[in-house]
Amino acid sequence: MAFSKLRNSLNNLATPFIANAIGNFTKKAGAKDAGKVAAQLKRKSPFNIDDSPSQKLIENPLSFNPVQYPLDLGSNGLGHYMLFESGFLGYSPQTSGLLDTAGRQKRDKITSKTSSKSITTAAIAIYMPNTIKASYSQSYEGDTAGVAGDLEAIKGSIDKIGGQGGGPAGGGGTSMSSEQIKAALAGASGMAIRQGKKLVGELVSMAGAGDPVRFLQKRSGNALNPRNEQFYDSPQFRSFSYSFDFWPRNMAEAKAVADIITIFKYNSSPGLKGDAGAIFEIPNYFKISYMNRGEVNPHLNLISACYCQGVDVDYAPDGEPRFFEDGQPVHTRLSVSFVEDRIITKNDIIEGA
Numbered sequence: 001m002a003f004s005k006l007r008n009s010l011n012n013l014a015t016p017f018i019a020n021a022i023g024n025f026t027k028k029a030g031a032k033d034a035g036k037v038a039a040q041l042k043r044k045s046p047f048n049i050d051d052s053p054s055q056k057l058i059e060n061p062l063s064f065n066p067v068q069y070p071l072d073l074g075s076n077g078l079g080h081y082m083l084f085e086s087g088f089l090g091y092s093p094q095t096s097g098l099l100d101t102a103g104r105q106k107r108d109k110i111t112s113k114t115s116s117k118s119i120t121t122a123a124i125a126i127y128m129p130n131t132i133k134a135s136y137s138q139s140y141e142g143d144t145a146g147v148a149g150d151l152e153a154i155k156g157s158i159d160k161i162g163g164q165g166g167g168p169a170g171g172g173g174t175s176m177s178s179e180q181i182k183a184a185l186a187g188a189s190g191m192a193i194r195q196g197k198k199l200v201g202e203l204v205s206m207a208g209a210g211d212p213v214r215f216l217q218k219r220s221g222n223a224l225n226p227r228n229e230q231f232y233d234s235p236q237f238r239s240f241s242y243s244f245d246f247w248p249r250n251m252a253e254a255k256a257v258a259d260i261i262t263i264f265k266y267n268s269s270p271g272l273k274g275d276a277g278a279i280f281e282i283p284n285y286f287k288i289s290y291m292n293r294g295e296v297n298p299h300l301n302l303i304s305a306c307y308c309q310g311v312d313v314d315y316a317p318d319g320e321p322r323f324f325e326d327g328q329p330v331h332t333r334l335s336v337s338f339v340e341d342r343i344i345t346k347n348d349i350i351e352g353a
Contacts, residue, residue: 087121093342149227268308
């Protein structure tokens with residue numbers, strides 16, 4: 001049952017390629033014949049289907065042959081697998097949301113949405129690798145709070161003493177107590193030293209005499225508190241890496257391995273526009289899904305549209321190259337790395353990122 005679900009899923013990915021042709025036909029003929037047209041087109045090579053107005057946007061010499069490895073993927077023993085779809089995606093990191101959110105139970109309302117203009121030109125179903133990781137990292141920058149930190153500290157000291165009944169904050173009088181005045185002066189002196197150090201240090205450094213303020217502080221056994229803090233910058237882009245070992249058992253699986261490697265290499269590479277080749281065409285997006293018996297696994301994280309940053313192919317991972325009679329490698333190791341084209345926020349986490 002799971003194996004048939006996988007077959008149906010891969011077969012359905014070809015739908016975007018025949019939609020325009022069917023639409024053009026139904027304008028000229030009856031709707032009852034649309035099914036016959038669909039059946040005919042699915043039996044035809046993509047190269048034999050007439051170009052639609054959007055065909056040039058998604059033109060891909062590898063379209064459209066879904067590939068899977070191993071060939072019995074989706075059976076009872078191999079119900080968990082990964083699905084890589086690539087091509088031209090109508091996806092915007094600023095307005096589109098996560099992919100594969102259908103059927104997920106949301107704990108809160110999410111305003112982002114997934115583009116409905118996605119087009120898949122290649123699909124790979126492959127066994128689940130040994131390592132599946134998702135990292136969530138944030139960027140912070142350490143910096144000094146400076147005068148703003150001094151002022152905040154002075155106010156905090158005054159309020160603290162006042163709250164203990166030593167001044168207006170404690171309701172004990174209308175003027176500052178002596179302790180509050182001392183706290184204010186102590187804070188102000190630090191602020192004055194900071195500004196004086198900066199001014200004097202710049203002047204003396206120009207004369208090549210070093211930093212006298214810092215020198216005197218050391219001799220007195222003191223050092224100025226720089227009031228350093230961490231300031232938030234932004235989330236870091238998530239990255240995903242996978243490694244697959246291929247041991248083809250027959251010629252059909254050997255061909256599948258070769259096709260998988262070619263699809264990854266092709267869709268991760270840029271194109272060249274024009275005869276002069278002065279402009280790159282941006283590489284295709286990848287959509288990555290963790291599958292379980294034909295359905296997206298709701299217990300693993302979702303992934304937004306990604307770019308493939310690296311494709312590493314090792315034809316001799318055992319330290320010695322070995323080949324079949326026709327030259328196909330006996331053992332091939334494929335490593336692919338991706339970077340997500342959007343940052344992840346709380347809303348995405350709620351939705352399943």
